[in-house]
Amino acid sequence: MTTTDRPGTAALPMPDLSGTFPGPFPTGRHADLTEEHLGQWLHRFPLLGPPGAQRMLRDIVAHGVARTFPTAGPDGLFLCADLFLWLTAFDDTFGEATAAGSPVRLVRRIQRCVHLLADGEPPADADPFDTALQDLLVRLRARATTAQYLRVTGCLRDVLFGILWEAHHLADPGHVTLHDYRAIRPHTVFARTLVAVAEVVLGYELPEEARNSPAVRQPESAVADLAGVLNDLGSYARESARGVPDSLNLVALIRREQNCDVPTAYAAASRLGEAHAATARRGIGALAAGGPAPLAQHARALESIACSYVWHIDHARYTEA
């Protein structure tokens, strides 16, 4: 493990990924183009309030997505970036603290999304989140096969449910078990969605038998789990520096379940991240080594998804107080 040395954060043992996902990572050619596109898309669909928050989010999403799929063309990247931005803005606007006070309001907001995801007619009083989601679904349908479309929209439902799950537990995380938290985290960190979107962005399709095999599922799960751990480590360190660490966070849950202090819990979470990274690395290697072309493409996609999460916890959104 290495330790955090960011200003304002205590020395907390970050996972050592130098043997699994060492970097430096390819940055992707279209990051600036994607950021410009996001600016235009946000002009069409004003999902965010303050210009400061907008600039920061545009930056992390554009550079993150360009790193996630460094070989993708602009159109695929734009779709993925818009989707990721929508999810983040939705969570920031309606989830988290806003929702904890009134889960029923979030339930009603999500109903509108579920209606669109289930091919319902757009509502007459559509807000920018409705119209932006509609735009995303039309573009996704045009680009994806039927099964890919259904897989991604299934993931989006799971993310929305995950946001709802979080809202119900933020105020009282005492009932949340580590087991349950680890089951929901791959959805709320959007990693499952990114894995499903990869095929659409990069233009390949996994054979069905392969998709349901342990050879594919295991590295997918490991990457998604790694993403959740990294995100939690990053946000716990950031929130600790502000004096209000998240209560619904892997570190806090380990601390409670193991009745230990913060550095010990943080170290345990970091080791978990290292274990997921090792499993992911092994599975990606095996997938890339043999079999038909889509499997090797999928291995490369999983690798760069993992790298983008390793990269993004160092972004200003996670380090600035």
Added chain:
Amino acid sequence: MTTTDRPGTAALPMPDLSGTFPGPFPTGRHADLTEEHLGQWLHRFPLLGPPGAQRMLRDIVAHGVARTFPTAGPDGLFLCADLFLWLTAFDDTFGEATAAGSPVRLVRRIQRCVHLLADGEPPADADPFDTALQDLLVRLRARATTAQYLRVTGCLRDVLFGILWEAHHLADPGHVTLHDYRAIRPHTVFARTLVAVAEVVLGYELPEEARNSPAVRQPESAVADLAGVLNDLGSYARESARGVPDSLNLVALIRREQNCDVPTAYAAASRLGEAHAATARRGIGALAAGGPAPLAQHARALESIACSYVWHIDHARYTEA
């Protein structure tokens, strides 16, 4: 419109469907076989408590499903019946009044289902609802195409969200608009799931362009809307006879939005049912009249789904106090 003449219910104007779905409806050859199968399945997966409730539910599901797909073979019917039984038992056990007191418990229960629907590993402490759902998903995957599997599991997520939506509003239906209620009802009455399951049970597949066309979507929506209205009329009449009409019911919502008395609201809901039935009948006729074979098969499936809802509100589960 006709009026209810069941013992114990006030004379309330039921929709007149004699011109649209007149009956008598084919009963299906395998109802008894399906009921026997359900008994065995419930023995493997004990989802229900009291033997009385179990007998009643087995009866309505077996006869309902056999009427829904009168030309289907036993294996398809068994799968559909088990799925329908699972949904009903889940709603009876964890949804409705049980959940209204503690939506967070329902959220946690649904998380286990979402985890399985998203291809997660079965939990170590699986209960009969988990293992039964797993059994259903394995059988569905074996029988369905990839897209059909994803479509049905998308519908199941929407039903679970609908049950959650209801749980959040049962205690305080004052915030529910007619518009929102009508958007969610096709899911909670399971009609959208039945429409998606039809292809799997009957062994056809709609061409994608057709599926997304108004010619298919309109009668699908009309049948699903009709199912919701009929279910609400049936349960409102039944609950009124017991002296505690549902507050989260089309009749109650019309009554509140239009500030009218019960018979007036009931008549308005019945007229809405008649309008949906007329739209469904027109759309089904057009779909059956021309085009490739799967469209005619889909038209027949939509017709018999509508008929099964017309039939089932007269079943003892709905009329016995």
